[in-house]
Amino acid sequence: MNTSPQLQLLLTGNELMSGHTVDSNSAMIADWLNRRGIEVTRKVTIGDSFTGLVAELDLLSSACDVLIVNGGLGPTVDDLTAQAVAELIAEPLTEHPQALQHLEQWCEQRRVVLNAANRKQTQLPTSATIVPNPSGSAVGFSVEHQGCLIICTPGVPSELRLMMEDSVLETVAERFPGTDCLSTLRLQSFGLGESSLQQLLNSECPDWPKEVELGFRAGLPLLEVKLSTRQPHHSELQQQCYLRLQQLMGEFIIGPDDSTLATAVVEALAARGCQISCAESCTGGAIAAAITGVAGASAVFEAGFVTYSNSVKQQLVGVSDESLAADGAVSEAVAREMAEGAMARSGAQYAIAVTGIAGPGGGSDNKPVGTVWIAWGAAQTLRAHRFQLTGSRAHFQLMVTAISLDLMRRELLGIEGEPRYFSRY
Amino acid sequence: MNTSPQLQLLLTGNELMSGHTVDSNSAMIADWLNRRGIEVTRKVTIGDSFTGLVAELDLLSSACDVLIVNGGLGPTVDDLTAQAVAELIAEPLTEHPQALQHLEQWCEQRRVVLNAANRKQTQLPTSATIVPNPSGSAVGFSVEHQGCLIICTPGVPSELRLMMEDSVLETVAERFPGTDCLSTLRLQSFGLGESSLQQLLNSECPDWPKEVELGFRAGLPLLEVKLSTRQPHHSELQQQCYLRLQQLMGEFIIGPDDSTLATAVVEALAARGCQISCAESCTGGAIAAAITGVAGASAVFEAGFVTYSNSVKQQLVGVSDESLAADGAVSEAVAREMAEGAMARSGAQYAIAVTGIAGPGGGSDNKPVGTVWIAWGAAQTLRAHRFQLTGSRAHFQLMVTAISLDLMRRELLGIEGEPRYFSRY
Numbered sequence: 001m002n003t004s005p006q007l008q009l010l011l012t013g014n015e016l017m018s019g020h021t022v023d024s025n026s027a028m029i030a031d032w033l034n035r036r037g038i039e040v041t042r043k044v045t046i047g048d049s050f051t052g053l054v055a056e057l058d059l060l061s062s063a064c065d066v067l068i069v070n071g072g073l074g075p076t077v078d079d080l081t082a083q084a085v086a087e088l089i090a091e092p093l094t095e096h097p098q099a100l101q102h103l104e105q106w107c108e109q110r111r112v113v114l115n116a117a118n119r120k121q122t123q124l125p126t127s128a129t130i131v132p133n134p135s136g137s138a139v140g141f142s143v144e145h146q147g148c149l150i151i152c153t154p155g156v157p158s159e160l161r162l163m164m165e166d167s168v169l170e171t172v173a174e175r176f177p178g179t180d181c182l183s184t185l186r187l188q189s190f191g192l193g194e195s196s197l198q199q200l201l202n203s204e205c206p207d208w209p210k211e212v213e214l215g216f217r218a219g220l221p222l223l224e225v226k227l228s229t230r231q232p233h234h235s236e237l238q239q240q241c242y243l244r245l246q247q248l249m250g251e252f253i254i255g256p257d258d259s260t261l262a263t264a265v266v267e268a269l270a271a272r273g274c275q276i277s278c279a280e281s282c283t284g285g286a287i288a289a290a291i292t293g294v295a296g297a298s299a300v301f302e303a304g305f306v307t308y309s310n311s312v313k314q315q316l317v318g319v320s321d322e323s324l325a326a327d328g329a330v331s332e333a334v335a336r337e338m339a340e341g342a343m344a345r346s347g348a349q350y351a352i353a354v355t356g357i358a359g360p361g362g363g364s365d366n367k368p369v370g371t372v373w374i375a376w377g378a379a380q381t382l383r384a385h386r387f388q389l390t391g392s393r394a395h396f397q398l399m400v401t402a403i404s405l406d407l408m409r410r411e412l413l414g415i416e417g418e419p420r421y422f423s424r425y
Numbered sequence: 426m427n428t429s430p431q432l433q434l435l436l437t438g439n440e441l442m443s444g445h446t447v448d449s450n451s452a453m454i455a456d457w458l459n460r461r462g463i464e465v466t467r468k469v470t471i472g473d474s475f476t477g478l479v480a481e482l483d484l485l486s487s488a489c490d491v492l493i494v495n496g497g498l499g500p501t502v503d504d505l506t507a508q509a510v511a512e513l514i515a516e517p518l519t520e521h522p523q524a525l526q527h528l529e530q531w532c533e534q535r536r537v538v539l540n541a542a543n544r545k546q547t548q549l550p551t552s553a554t555i556v557p558n559p560s561g562s563a564v565g566f567s568v569e570h571q572g573c574l575i576i577c578t579p580g581v582p583s584e585l586r587l588m589m590e591d592s593v594l595e596t597v598a599e600r601f602p603g604t605d606c607l608s609t610l611r612l613q614s615f616g617l618g619e620s621s622l623q624q625l626l627n628s629e630c631p632d633w634p635k636e637v638e639l640g641f642r643a644g645l646p647l648l649e650v651k652l653s654t655r656q657p658h659h660s661e662l663q664q665q666c667y668l669r670l671q672q673l674m675g676e677f678i679i680g681p682d683d684s685t686l687a688t689a690v691v692e693a694l695a696a697r698g699c700q701i702s703c704a705e706s707c708t709g710g711a712i713a714a715a716i717t718g719v720a721g722a723s724a725v726f727e728a729g730f731v732t733y734s735n736s737v738k739q740q741l742v743g744v745s746d747e748s749l750a751a752d753g754a755v756s757e758a759v760a761r762e763m764a765e766g767a768m769a770r771s772g773a774q775y776a777i778a779v780t781g782i783a784g785p786g787g788g789s790d791n792k793p794v795g796t797v798w799i800a801w802g803a804a805q806t807l808r809a810h811r812f813q814l815t816g817s818r819a820h821f822q823l824m825v826t827a828i829s830l831d832l833m834r835r836e837l838l839g840i841e842g843e844p845r846y847f848s849r850y
Contacts, residue, residue, distance in 0.1 A: 019456025031444025284717025292709020
């Protein structure tokens, strides 16, 4: 039997039961707790029914030491968490002064009038302890019930995230003494599949130490690799494994922690004191938006061109009549001219240009949906490559953005040779 | 008490507990069952532990009439579902001839040798009924246990989908006679908070019929409103409520189903046969990317300008020295000149221009982080407004994009008057 404290999750909301919403909150909660070495042993999801909620709270709180409840704190009639917890612990709902103060401030900042629906959110069980909500109108709260700490959190992901960071993680960790030594190192990579990486590890590191737990998370477009240890005296071993992994993965590594392709490009440009410009057709501004999404991007980014039509390609970035007539808009010549034009008209030393067919319409036999030409580099090093992608319009735009940024990253870091994905797409 | 049959889900897998995988299977199952009028009343997720799995199967099967188990049918050692079900119903695992035949065919088609790991998937409880798997190597199966039908399905989403379509939905529906009539209408809205909407409904529709269930989902940036009925003879009532809600929400409605601000703008432009251009500073291309993310955007969008620096604002869209010097880059004059320049240089009849301070750096006393000027409209109708937003850089960019698109939507649809959020931001 497991004698360490048990933590369970209770998620509420009809939208989670009906299939209209995919629950990402519980994965976020579990991921954060995991980084602190705390395991979620069970999670239960139910709809917005008062009696169902009370019964479930009763069942779960008697089966674990910490119960995190997510959802049902909002102002509408289907938000029943406070009411159900009050029923469970046989306390009345009363207006909590701290919750009211928070709500008044929240309304004042937004210049909205505090209405009765909002005011419902200040009605909490008498013994509730407030869990501050740095961004939303509804505070969280916790109560003790028969040895179980019940923490109620909001369903809005951004509010939940801030609340977890702000206080919930610490509160939970206090109930799990001795588990705060999970140490995790994370690496972001691009261009290497999960199974290829596993294969590489099997053949190159057959003696991988079991004290260093290896985890993968295949996101889109990055693959995250995690190395975790649970004992402080394994940290040196962890460092060795981390270095080994960095050697193995080499050029595929984008960076540590929450690095993205865009942060890698912005950092590499800043290190060189250079600037970049983009000319985008099929991605429609997504590459520029990714770059300018990085804080401090203004040091490396001045201008971007979204050139959807042929005439705009000519006018804004000086694509030639000849290339458009001879090769069409989706061609190497046009991609190169777009990149050259973007550099010439912005004064940037580097450019990315993309022209392709995002679909669902617009394809032909020679250039089916998913065809894209990417040009990247500086004036003297400009290269171009044709890719053939599959999937939806959104997937195409996401992948073209990712590949373009990765090609520019490789250029800026002086990585030689073709990336492996040239043969895949 | 609810006396209709109860259906619950049990999801298994360590990856679902650790936060490494976001569960989308349960939403898929629930969505399909919902369309047949069958409600999932509860779902439980646990990791890959044999004793935990047996205990949970015991608990759930005694609490419901149909239990769908998802995951744990694969070839690896952590796939324990068949073993746990056999333990629950006190039957041995035996090689099931039909499962073996399926596996042999599966291997033959893929020209792979049937190995021991795969063969494990043919070991099922003696009384199991096969649920065919049209695409994967592991068949599903069902057993009866103390009045509960337990159906075990694979965790691979594509296999689950085919299996649901192929037979599981029908099998389940037989246990829920007369429930194939849940009907849901959905509306997307922007600019009206959940609590304001609830308040509006409370005051304007105090007699809302209980047969039409009302649900909200506060996303970022849209608020979804749903109306559901469970009886075919309530569909007229549902339609009446839907019309009532449309009247109440009026200008805040973006559209039905999966409408977004960008699809609304693209549709409104297409209906007028007009085009739009964007000049973006602080959103760095995100508005153009949102518009061009809509299939068919090429009919209404030709050109976008990402003008990050002052010199580029002058060069690309003709912002004047005078305005920059007198008012600074984040000003009404510059926003207006950006919009005018975007129209003049692209030939579009409409433009959106934004200039602001996304942060975290770059703020001042007069223009703190979060300040933004948005200009929108046609040459003759151009307006501009200053907003003050809070939150992270990403949140700022998301909200500025959303507000800009909504302002353009209102302009195109001829909605008069200021939106309520002018006083909020």
